[in-house]
């Protein structure tokens with residue numbers, strides 16, 4: 001059912017008040033197809049959990065909320081399973097289901113908000129794992145032709161918070177199902193320092209995938225604000241990938257600055273560290289601000305507009321550019 005002038009406030013984790021001229025949910029490709037046929041000429045926005053969006057204006061088009069559900073096992077061997085998950089399924093519930101069934105590979109990505117269908121959009125990742133590490137293929141509805149196409153790992157062109165769906169194929173496809181290859185008897189990945197420390201705190205020396213999932217949940221709860229209590233969209237910026245000379249200049253001045261190896265000999269800096277060094281951590285500007293426990297997260301204390309949060313992000317970008325010569329890029333999708 002298509003409704004008019006729908007409030008999107010409860011559908012985006014920033015809790016921003018904005019209105020959609022038209023709004024509809026869809027739970028099958030057939031439903032999606034008939035909506036697109038009827039509302040052909042107007043702008044559209046596909047929404048999952050609204051946890052990576054900043055709404056800076058009302059949406060003068062149709063907002064379509066993906067509610068395609070279903071989890072199934074397509075193939076099973078003694079070592080692995082190939083699972084197919086509906087794009088409208090909640091990501092964290094999928095992780096818990098995998099952990100419950102002892103299917104390993106996604107436990108490090110516990111508690112990431114949002115839908116399974118959005119996970120390939122920016123190749124979600126956390127604590128040393130990205131979905132490209134477990135991804136097999138996906139199905140997506142091609143808006144122009146109404147056909148469903150299959151995308152392999154290579155075709156998705158995954159990178160750090162990147163995919164072909166954010167670039168060359170932007171606004172051309174709706175992801176409807178995602179297939180992942182998960183492992184049975186998997187050895188856990190605890191290379192990310194914070195996990196090691198958390199497991200030590202929990203006095204666990206031979207962690208299972210459930211232990212890793214619990215450790216990640218505990219780390220995340222200790223520093224990331226729960227959107228149900230404080231509006232936010234996770235990391236607002238990407239961690240910048242820079243030439244080694246820029247990282248070296250920062251390390252010379254701040255020898256303990258976090259710097260990680262990145263592709264092609266480049267270096268990845270921690271944007272949260274840069275923002276904290278620049279004095280923004282915990283700062284409030286009107287009704288929004290920079291989270292006091294994680295400087296990469298911008299928060300809405302209540303009543304902020306998308307533009308106020310956007311302006312705060314612009315001020316941070318200018319300041320980091322001036323102080324460190326590094327250009328921060330927004331991770332959150334701005335509308």
Ligand code: FAD
Nearest residue numbers: 048049050051052113114115117118124125174175233234
């Ligand atoms: P939405 O916000 O609804 O949509 C995001 C974008 O994808 C939009 O452009 C939308 O149009 C598009 N889109 C959504 N679904 C589809 C579809 N089916 N087909 C085509 N396009 C679609 N991300 C990480 O990578 N790692 C983290 O650790 C992490 N932690 C977070 C912590 C918090 C507290 C929060 C609030 C967010 C965090 N995020 C993290 C960001 C966010 O959870 C992910 O980007 C998530 O995948 C977004 O899912 P969603 O369903 O909410 O997407």
Ligand code: EPU
Nearest residue numbers: 126127128234235237238239258270272273276294295296
């Ligand atoms: N740091 C600070 N101050 C801060 C925040 C971080 O100095 O306020 C430092 C930390 O001390 C650490 C480094 O920065 O040395 C990295 O911090 P953290 O481990 O918290 O991770 P992050 O780089 O801030 C990234 C992702 C998160 C993901 C975590 C864990 C991006 C943009 N963000 O954050 O993803 O959960 O790593 O893997 O890559 C998201 O995308 O929304 C998100 C939350």
